Amino acid sequence: MTPQEKVKVIKSFAQEIISEEELLKLFEEKEHPVAYDGFEPSGIAPIHFGLLRAINVKKLLETGIHLKLYLADYFAYINNKMDADIKKIQRVGEYFIEVWKASGVETNKIEIIWASDIMDSLEYWDRVLTVARHLSLNRTFKSLTIAGRSQKDILSTAQLFYPSMQVADIFEMDIDICQLGMDQRRANMIAREIADKLNWKKPIAVHHHMLLGLKGIKQMEDAEQTLIASKMSKSDPTSSIYMHDTKKEIENKIRTAFCPPNQTQGNPVFEYAKYIIFPSLGNLKIYRAKEHGGYIEYQTANELKKAYEMGNLHPNDLKMGVSESLEMLIKPVREYFEKDKKARNLYEEVIGYNITR
Template sequence: MENNSETPPSEPLQHLSISPESSSQMSLNERFEIIRSIGEECIQEDELKRLLANKPQPICYDGFEPSGRMHIAQGVMKAINVNKLTSAGCKVKIWIADWFAQLNNKMGGDLKKIQVIGEYLIEIWKAVGMNLEGGQVEFIWSSEEINARAHEYWPLVMDIARRNKLPRIVRCCQIMGRSDQDELSAAQIFYPCMQCADVFFLKLGMDQRKVNVLAREYCDDIKRKNKPIILSHHMLPGLQEGQEKMSKSDPSSSIYMEDEEAEVNVKIKKAFCPPKVVEKNPCLEYVKYIIFPWFNEFKVERNLDNGGDKTFKNFEELAFDYESGELHPGDLKPALAKTLNLILQPVRDHFKNDPKAKELVKRVKSYKVTR
């Protein structure tokens, strides 16, 4: 982030968004609460409040590597978060990090394949309901922007590299999913310096915590007072036991945005969901971070012997029933699958009926996923 009525299940997500005119009528505290709700952590809250007080339309940044099919966290959760930001009067710039994906050897370093995947991801966000009207959301391709302003970008990258020791940079390489130092190429060592430069090159902030901290420390080095504000959102776990995050190499670990209804049903049926256990239960995490933000409620259909149908209005109520045994996994899972399918149906329809989208997903599915 730059530092300078209930929605019924049938309604698309964009109805959660509010026009810039409406957001201008919000109080400072209302805007702060909406934006702050995105992050489990905010560095720093007082800076965020000052920013909102001084700037009517702050700029927020989120970057992603186009590296394969999109899972539901990247698709739905990002749409929810972006719509919250635009509803609070922010402008969101989404950095399509095609060069970074090439540096990280995604798709074997084939830039054309990486860019096809980038187009596919944008189509998904359009279909699922990210609010792209009114110019409040902008997609920026890193290869185009860096080439156009190379005289600004590369001196900044080199200055960041010069001011940081190698061990500090290596620690930041975890943002690429790389923990083994011996596997890192020279290009991957350069990656964090480039991501840090993005913050200042685009006059934005980022969602990768370690590189954000690096950027804030760089501000201290160059005596810059206005630092990027970091909002770190929750990361959904994989659907299988012990999976702290979704894995693109394991299709059973997550729901993909164009999965068919039957695929969603099977994945949720096989998902780890221990009775009476709320903590580290991936099915409950899906309900908490996807279903409730989307619908503001969660309906479970049960026969009368099991207590009959019940509509939960908040996650705390649901967690209480689940932990007590009042709500059983056998009732939770079908309700979760049904509700997820409601969210995903417009995406399926788009990729079946729109010729461009249909061709894109066909090409993406043909690509071999690389780490």
């Protein structure tokens, strides 16, 4: 695969690349650049964590990237997840690994890193303080969106360390590419600025789309707050489809999801087709009764988009097709957790925890 072809693969799922020219140069100079994606271990895994993650990981590995999946256990701790019980947080992290395996992530081809492992050195905290010295308190407050917080929340002093720690992690892990969601953009941009100031290696930022929650777009004061409020969140059951949902639960959730006729922008049901079903299955099949048009199959998201916006596909038919396709993708994950004793025990333990925002 040529460097240009590798960039094309990344562009197939990236909403934003900063910058494409830097990414091409990186692939020209380095056969196996290092990328990372990070998560707070908290709660039960939704489809953006399982299905969408598997799609993106597979594409990253196709390009020869060395991928680090970062379990940010101490970030979850300072962010009060799982009642700030570090042992529970780490058990959730172990459960997350099983979700990845069940979703098709080849964990033998990636490097899984725990935040608690890389934080155990004076050098790490020296780096955190170095980053913090170059961040104003105002910039820190504004960057708390990466933790799902804002200045309006009641914050602890520990939470103010979050942005500096996340930026420090990028350099501590020697990252070439920060492959995170659009909601993490502030941290990656700070890292690029810090790199310029301190002559550290400047990371490339690859931001993927944030999957909408079932309710659709929730308008807030600005675009960033709207993004955070509208995304599918594992801590909000009313916004999420989970990797353990039954066929009936998937059907019920999709049936009541926001899905305006003739509109694909801000339509979560269309998004699930575009970002999950087409990349995973290669098509969307809809089995309608003959009197309602009969069987129809769409080969691309653009084909579906045109048909839906023109009114050639009813919202209920779109919902039916998406629901059946998601069931096809989630069913093997449910079965994995039913058959694998370790995975089943972890899930049963985690589902009994108090899930905190």
